[in-house]
Amino acid sequence: MVGAKSHKVLIFVLMALILTFFYLPILSLMVFSFNDSRSLTSWSGFSLQWYEALFKNREMMMAITTTLSIALMSTFVATILGTLAAIGVSKSKRLVKEIVLSVNNFPILNPEIVTAIGLMLLYSSLNIQKGYMTMLLAHIIFSTPYVILSVLPKLRRLDPDIAEAALDLGATPLEALWKVIVPMILPGIISGALIAFTMSFDDFVISYFVSGNGVKNISILVYTMSKRINPTINALSTILVVIITVVLLIVNLYPMLNKKKELKEAE
Amino acid sequence: MKGYASLVKPYILWMSLFIVVPMLLIVLYAFTTSGNELISFRFTLDNFFRFFDPVFIKVLLKSLEVALITTLLCIIIGYPIAYIIANASEKSQTLLILLITLPMWINMLVRTYAWISILSDGGLLNSLLGFIGLPQMKLMYTDFAVMLGMVYNFLPFMIISIYTVLAKLDKALIHASHDLGANPLQTFLRVVLPLSLPGVISGITLVFLPAVSTFVIPKFLGGGQYMLIGNLIENQFITVGEWNFGSAISLIMAFIIMASMMMTRKMDRDASENTGSEGGKLW
Structure with a gap:
């Protein structure tokens, strides 16, 4: 292989370029959050x-409190609602299953702005004042479909005999659900909850259309403030980026470290 | 066990009220005149006719153009990157995918806002241009800035979706192709590329759909005057208050998106019929 070395250099350069493209804006955003002046282009001191x-x-x-409280509450409700619906769907007749799943896909496949105006029209025709509760309800509505999609595959692989056995052994349906079915589909429920949380935490378009009366989440605030240069947005963003990076590193590195530990113990 | 089927009933009620009814309301608004009461609708097609004004058609065409170019750029940049990652060692694969997906977790508005300072006059990119002796350029509030913002936001989706297909590709097929005398280019064009098309197709769906409907990126990087179809809808609902016209525009947009999705899916099916890219058909 003659060109192997230049090949490797090319690959390295391409990867370096793409990673610079991805990270440079975020880094520059973070650096200028520590700037002494209002400028986002020239550095004048820490x-x-x-x-x-x-x-x-x-x-x-x-805005931070609103974002967090709505994300936590909507995740909680959407996870329960979505898990129960998924269990119901998996046991339903084929026709019911198909109808429910295709309607369920609507908010996922539709552009966000369409879901947003749909909810806005719904609230206005029911004469509901837009505010905190409308935003919370909207978040539950758009994140539940993702919970269902993430729980369903786990249910498909579930052996129906096990729950049946629990019922035969005298468990009430509720006990069988809580002590047998839920623990077995827990990974799907957890990943559904995580998707619901991040969807809610990051949402802008739907929140923007369905909230009012001065209720703002972080995204809406960034949207309204960014019309002028404002380094406080940089400061807020820096804190968010650091938190997200730390959480993601823990989530991603933890399994790797565990694997290493297992390997060591196996030796 | 059958008893659990009734658990779906509350969700059917929920779905009907919060997913189906809002969709019907958009249709209702699009086909009626403004100021109608819930009891007496006045049916009209005016909202749709109104859209066939050169001004609005231009906005629609512009949105499609920008979304199309964005999607193409994402394929051109994303494919080689996905290919490189898929051929790296397992350890580097995990790391690189983590590095590519990490920015996706950061709020889209924040990521777009971050470009403002880089693209502005006297910003990082212009300083760089000055540094290598090139003239300063107006970067903010241009098509370039808007498309850059879109590629930046949506490229990870394309990379991940092509990568997942490439990573699962059976290496034996590539070896077989080499053994049968194909050179690397032939192997790529006749074996790898056709087999990875499903990844490209799903990438197109993931990029084109948000690119057509976004209104944040054009607003931030294109400026207040920059109009794409998403901005037009936002204006009708938030600024102008013409909900009926806004609903009609959303329906037109949803229809165009659905049609283009069906077209890409059909292309995918045709492609997989011709090349047998659905694993089993290969033999």
Whole structure:
């Protein structure tokens, strides 16, 4: 192989370029959150003033609380609703299953803006004031389909005899559900909950159309504030990026470390 | 066990109210005049006729053009990257995929906002241009900025979707092709590429759909005057308050997206019939 070396260099350069493309904006965003001046292009010295401004800004702190509380509550409800619906769907007749799943796919396949205006029209025709509750309900509505899609495959692989056995041995249907079925499909439920949480945490389009009365999540705030240059957005974003990176590293590295430990123990 | 089937009933009710009814409301609004009461609808096609104004048609064509170019760029950049990752060692594969997916977890608005300072006059990119002796360019509020923002946001989807297919590709097929005397280029064009088409197709779906309907990226990087179909819908609902016209535009957009999705799916099916890319048919 003559060209093997230049080949490797080319691959390395391409990967370096693409990773620079992905990370440069995020890094520059983070660096300028520590800038001493308002500028996002020229560096004038290190300061934490934008972080101070962030924590003093009531609107921003409200947005963070709103985002977190809505994400937690909508995840909780969507996970329960979605898991129960998935169990029901998996035991339903074929026709019911097909209808439910194709309607369930609507919010996933539709552009977000279509789901958003649909809900906006629904609220207005029911005369519901847009605010915190409408945003919460909307988040439950758009994340439940993802929970169902993530739980269903686990149910398909579930041996129906096991739940049957639990019932025969005297468990009530509720006990069989809670103590037998749920533990066996738990990985699907957890990944569904994680998807629901991130979907809610990051949502902009739907929240933007269905909230009102000054209720804002982080995305809406970034949208309204970014019309002017504002390094507090950089500070807020930096904190978010750091938290997400740490969580993702833990989630991704933990299994790897475990594997290593198992290997060592096996030796 | 059959008893659990009734667990679906509450969700059917939920779905009907919160998924089906909103869709019907969009249709209802699109086909009626404004200011109608829930009891008396006045049916009309005016909202659709209104859209066939050169101004709006131009916005639609522009959106399709931008989304199409974005999708093509994502394929051109994403395919080689996915190919490189799929052929790396298992350890580097995990790491590289992690590095590619990590930015996807960061809020899309934040990621788009991050480009503003890089693209602005006197920003990083222009300083770089000045550094290598090139003239300064107006980058913000251009088609270039909007497409860059879209590629930046949607490229990971394309890479991941092509990578998953390439990683699962049976290496024996490549060896067989080599053994039968094909050179690397022939092997790629006749074996790897056709077999990876399903990944490209699902990548197209994942990029084209959000690219057509986004209104955040054009607003941030294209400026207030930059109009794509998503911005048009946003304007009708948030600024102008013409919900009936807005609903009609959304229906037109949803219809175009559905049609293009069906076309890509059909292309995929035809392709897999010709090349037998669905594993089993290969032999």
